[in-house]
Amino acid sequence: MSTTLDLPTIGNRADAVVTPRRRGFWHNLWRVLRRKPTRMAGAFVVVVFVVIGIIGPWLYPANLPTDSNLILSGPSLAHPLGTDFQGADVLALLVTGTRYVLVAAALAALLTVVLGAAIGLYAGYRRGLADSSLMRITDFVLTIPGFPLLLVLSTVWKFGSALQMGLVLGITGWGGLARSVRSQTLSLRERGFVEAARGLGLSTPHVIRRELLPNIAPYVAMNLLIGVTTFIYSQVGLFYLGVLPFKAENWGVMIFLAVNNGVTQTGSGLFYLLAPLLSILLLTLAVVLLVDAMDEVFNPRLRED
Amino acid sequence: MIEGSGIEKSFRSRGGVLGARRVQALRGVDFAIPKGGAVSFIGESGCGKTTLGRILAGLETFDAGRLVVDGEDLSALKPKRREPVFRRIQLIHQDPYSALNPTATVEMTLRDPLSLRARQTDRPHSWVSSRATEVLEMVGLDPGYVLPRYPHQLSGGMRQRVVIARALTVDPEALVADEAVSMIDVSLRLGILDLLRRLRSELGVSILFITHDVATARYVGADGELYVIYRGQIIEHGATDKVIANPVHPYTQCLLSAIPVMHGLEEPGVDRLEPTEPLSELQAEGGCLFASRCPFVAERCRAERPQLMPVGDSGHEHACFFPEVRRVVATPIG
Amino acid sequence: MTMTAGSGDPLVTAAVVGGGPSVQIRDLTVAYRIAGRDMAAVAGIDLELPPGSITGLVGESGSGKSTLALALLGAVQKPGRITTGSIEIDGVGDVVTLAPKAVRKARGAQIGYVFQAAQNSLNPLKTVGRQLLDLAKSHDVDDKQSLVRQAKSLLERMGLDAGRMLDAYQHELSGGMRQRVGIMFALVLNAHLLVLDEPTTALDMISQANILSIIRDVSTDRALTTLVVTHDIGVVAEVSERIAVMYGGRLVEQGPTTQVLRDPKHPYTRGLIRAIPRLHGDPALAQALPGRPPTLGTTPETGCVFRERCDVFARLQLPACVETDPRPTPIDGDRLVSCHAVASEHQQADREARA
The missing domain is CATH 3.40.50.300 (P-loop containing nucleotide triphosphate hydrolases)
Structure with a gap:
């Protein structure tokens, strides 16, 4: 009887010489980012905003000094982005307001992704009763009108803390992701390797964590990133509408006050209005540039050079 | 020993204005897979052979009948108790490209089931990696080469070997190979088939080979049993070489006739024949299931359904009212 | 029809x-x-x-x-x-x-x-007939009726119900029917x-x-x-x-099918035919070809592309197999084989025949 080994032959075969090494997530991320300058630019901008978000509030005193002689002034050496209607430095407002915006958006996106992916994966993999009951809850969440809920909540909470804001946005926002993760899971579930894992007797948490999750990871990561920008827009929008009472400084409040103080009519203090708007735009652009890298970070085939 | 008797399974199919139609996938199938034996199921796609394999691997339930594994009647067991029994029967998928997780290296693929096994059997953790090396060597792969690699870095043949190695991590009693080589390069196919043969002879693993290619079924188990299945019914059954040499059911004869002839090396069988019409979903339910396509159909065939009956006492059985041996298989020249 | x-x-x-x-x-x-x-x-x-x-x-x-x-x-x-x-x-x-x-x-x-x-x-999303008309449009066929007639006669020649086929969507057809369409x-x-x-x-x-x-x-x-x-x-x-x-x-070998199958010359053709299980004879006679087919990146740059898996090269170790890519040699009139071993054997046989 012939026993043929399907062994690789060492020789002029490039793949036989180099044994691939499995590397960690951060290493992969770094490698994939370096492939395109646009990705590096995106990552750079995001990192700058994160650093500002962390240290920003410590750079300035809690109550910003105001100069009543300089109200809604243009850019100058002392005030690179001009001043607001009370004569406070716009750059300082922008920097100190970053933390609130980022923390709320990041928390909301994280909650969305964790809840959406976990519920979608579990429902799609288990099917049956677990599926139908989880999907009913999802439908319910999808139909909760987020905006009125926030209005009602604002009578109790003042949303002075970014965490409250993030929590509310996140808890009402995961329905769509859960639905799409579930449908992806339903199709993955029929794939041979998931059936094999079941056949080998591996537990449900194991199958979900090790077999299913890595395969939807790029999708989840993209949702996380894009979620951050959407939630920035939604909270800024809420503050801009002025329907929420506010205590803290943040970008949405800046826009609201700028408009209410007639910047759009008079044109003076234009930078007071533009600074937060452009920041949001810049951050969104950076995130979009990064999203393109997610497929390659998680898919070993695309990760190769 | 795995024994099935009267296994039935139907699926609801969509379509039809008045709601769903039920499609009978298996109609009272009886079979036995002896320990270390080789049993082949052949038939066209949609004949129920894949469903049978999935039932055996515990991936599908059945509606009626009994499935007995080593004396344990699975239909009587609670689902929780059934699982460990099904684990001893491992399915080798047709498609080695989707049977491996694209985001996991071979090492990760083998480590998970082995860790579970180590925990269940109180083995030390170090056993996991030594056993991974062992099963890879068993399937003819170089562990040093394969372990750190992702599936896309391996050829189809190597992938299928990894799939088999993964099945071996649970020390299975039987492997269900469903068209296990149809997606593999021709020059590598025989290597996989040969591996299945070796696992049988060296480890005593039973092989249930599901295919539409009779010649590969014969290669894996010429000494085994062959079941020809048509629209969920077994229509001929017997020792593999006997059925191939002396088929009596017209459907078996059509299947064997369809195997390409290597002109120059072989001469086509003199009685080579083909069905009178292609398989369609709307064929009649009454009478013999093959009646509408059978070149030799008679009055009785449309009225009554033949059940398996023996030819002599050799264990060769068929379900045809007018059995007749025909020479349909190609014969070598010279 | x-x-x-x-x-x-x-x-x-x-x-x-x-x-x-x-x-x-x-x-x-x-x-x-x-x-x-x-x-x-x-x-x-x-x-x-x-x-x-x-x-x-x-x-x-x-x-x-x-x-x-x-x-x-x-x-x-x-x-x-x-x-x-x-x-x-x-x-x-x-x-x-x-x-x-x-x-x-x-x-x-x-x-x-x-x-x-x-x-x-x-x-x-389109019936077969609809796609036939699309084809007519993209190839500027004016006489659509004769095109449909032609399509019907082809379908019937292949044993299909032409009218039904043209009205059918892809999902209504079996694999064999789609292939015929x-x-x-x-x-x-x-x-x-x-x-x-x-x-x-x-x-x-x-x-x-x-x-x-x-x-x-x-x-x-x-x-x-x-x-x-x-x-x-x-x-x-x-x-x-x-x-x-x-x-x-x-292209390692070409010729009339019966001749190539009966007497394959190239070691790859021989190995391939030997690797196919047959319905007669001892099943163990079928033998697997060792190694695996090359991919774009792993094809040897010089010499014969098959030598890593070749039983003749393993035995004879001809230097030519490592150095040059064999060119097709005409054999028995109608056949071409690209193999150094076959070529030199053939030359030798030729010389002997002449002597």
């Missing part, structure tokens, strides 16, 4: 009288540019398809057989391109130098192509050259036998020049008059 009944159609008569075009492929090299390096998927191939014959092109994955078929259609996809050689098709010209627009016109009109996995190449689309504009890429993969044995006999009948009826590209030597054995075996981008 048979083709004879349909041959009152002037288009069909023209096809039969033409006797099918011949195809001459000379020194064809198709390279893919990957990471700044040109890698040849098909290297220096000479192949002739005699008019009115069925040729089977056999090869494993990565052998270059599909690339060769695409080159024949003038449809090599970027980053691939034809670097050298010519493909002369009677009535069309040299596909390599022809303007893309002219090639596109010839595709369908003179060259019919049935896709790999034709099962899935139909538009799921694919053949109808390839031939409905009266192509004389038919290229089928893996026509029976994913089909059952019985449907496969049926499709093969249809290919044979239609080719004879319409005097087509046919190329069947497949990984399955059994398919070629059943249907073709000539066989061409590809390995690692090279």
Whole structure:
């Protein structure tokens, strides 16, 4: 009887010489980012905003000094982005307001992704009763009108803390992701390797964590990133509408006050209005540039050079 | 020993204005897979052979009948108790490209089931990696080469070997190979088939080979049993070489006739024949299931359904009212 | 209805009288540019398809057989391109130098192509008839009625209910039916050259036998020049008059099917035939070929591409096998074999015969 080994032959075969090494997530991320300058630019901008978000509030005193002689002034050496209607430095407002915006958006996106992916994966993999009951809850969440809920909540909470804001946005926002993760899971579930894992007797948490999750990871990561920008827009929008009472400084409040103080009519203090708007735009652009890298970070085939 | 008797399974199919139609996938199938034996199921796609394999691997339930594994009647067991029994029967998928997780290296693929096994059997953790090396060597792969690699870095043949190695991590009693080589390069196919043969002879693993290619079924188990299945019914059954040499059911004869002839090396069988019409979903339910396509159909065939009956006492059985041996298989020249 | 009944159609008569075009492929090299390096998927191939014959092109994955078929259609996809050689098709010209627009016109009109996995190449949202009219539009066919007539006669020739087929959507057809509809689309504009890429993969044995006999009948009826590209030597054995075996981008052996099967010369052809289990004889006689087929990146740059898996090289270790890529040597008149060992054996036999 012939026993043929399907062994690789060492020789002029490039793949036989180099044994691939499995590397960690951060290493992969770094490698994939370096492939395109646009990705590096995106990552750079995001990192700058994160650093500002962390240290920003410590750079300035809690109550910003105001100069009543300089109200809604243009850019100058002392005030690179001009001043607001009370004569406070716009750059300082922008920097100190970053933390609130980022923390709320990041928390909301994280909650969305964790809840959406976990519920979608579990429902799609288990099917049956677990599926139908989880999907009913999802439908319910999808139909909760987020905006009125926030209005009602604002009578109790003042949303002075970014965490409250993030929590509310996140808890009402995961329905769509859960639905799409579930449908992806339903199709993955029929794939041979998931059936094999079941056949080998591996537990449900194991199958979900090790077999299913890595395969939807790029999708989840993209949702996380894009979620951050959407939630920035939604909270800024809420503050801009002025329907929420506010205590803290943040970008949405800046826009609201700028408009209410007639910047759009008079044109003076234009930078007071533009600074937060452009920041949001810049951050969104950076995130979009990064999203393109997610497929390659998680898919070993695309990760190769 | 795995024994099935009267296994039935139907699926609801969509379509039809008045709601769903039920499609009978298996109609009272009886079979036995002896320990270390080789049993082949052949038939066209949609004949129920894949469903049978999935039932055996515990991936599908059945509606009626009994499935007995080593004396344990699975239909009587609670689902929780059934699982460990099904684990001893491992399915080798047709498609080695989707049977491996694209985001996991071979090492990760083998480590998970082995860790579970180590925990269940109180083995030390170090056993996991030594056993991974062992099963890879068993399937003819170089562990040093394969372990750190992702599936896309391996050829189809190597992938299928990894799939088999993964099945071996649970020390299975039987492997269900469903068209296990149809997606593999021709020059590598025989290597996989040969591996299945070796696992049988060296480890005593039973092989249930599901295919539409009779010649590969014969290669894996010429000494085994062959079941020809048509629209969920077994229509001929017997020792593999006997059925191939002396088929009596017209459907078996059509299947064997369809195997390409290597002109120059072989001469086509003199009685080579083909069905009178292609398989369609709307064929009649009454009478013999093959009646509408059978070149030799008679009055009785449309009225009554033949059940398996023996030819002599050799264990060769068929379900045809007018059995007749025909020479349909190609014969070598010279 | 048979083709004879349909041959009152002037288009069909023209096809039969033409006797099918011949195809001459000379020194064809198709390279893919990957990471700044040109890698040849098909290297220096000479192949002739005699008019009115069925040729089977056999090869494993990565052998270059599909690339060769695409080159024949003038449809090599970027980053691939034809670097050298010519493909002369009677009535069309040299596909390599022809303007893309002219090639596109010839595709369908003179060259019919049935896709790999034709099962899935139909538009799921349109009926077959609707897609036939789309084809008419894209090829500026004015006489739509005769096109539909032609389609119906083809479908009926293949044993299908033509009326039902034209009204059907893809999902209503079985795999074998879709394959036949694919053949109808390839031939409905009266192509004389038919290229089928893996026509029976994913089909059952019985449907496969049926499709093969249809290919044979239609080719004879319409005097087509046919190329069947497949990984399955059994398919070629059943249907073709000539066989061409590809390995690692090279054509390693070609000749009349019966001769090549009975007495394969190239070690790869021999190994491939030996690796196929048969229904008679001792099953253990079948032997696997060691190693695995090369991919674009792993094809040896010098010498014979097959030597790593070659039993003759393992035994004789001819230096030529390492140094130069063997060129095709004519053997027994009608056959070509690209193997150093076969060539030197042949020369020796020749010398002895002369002495």
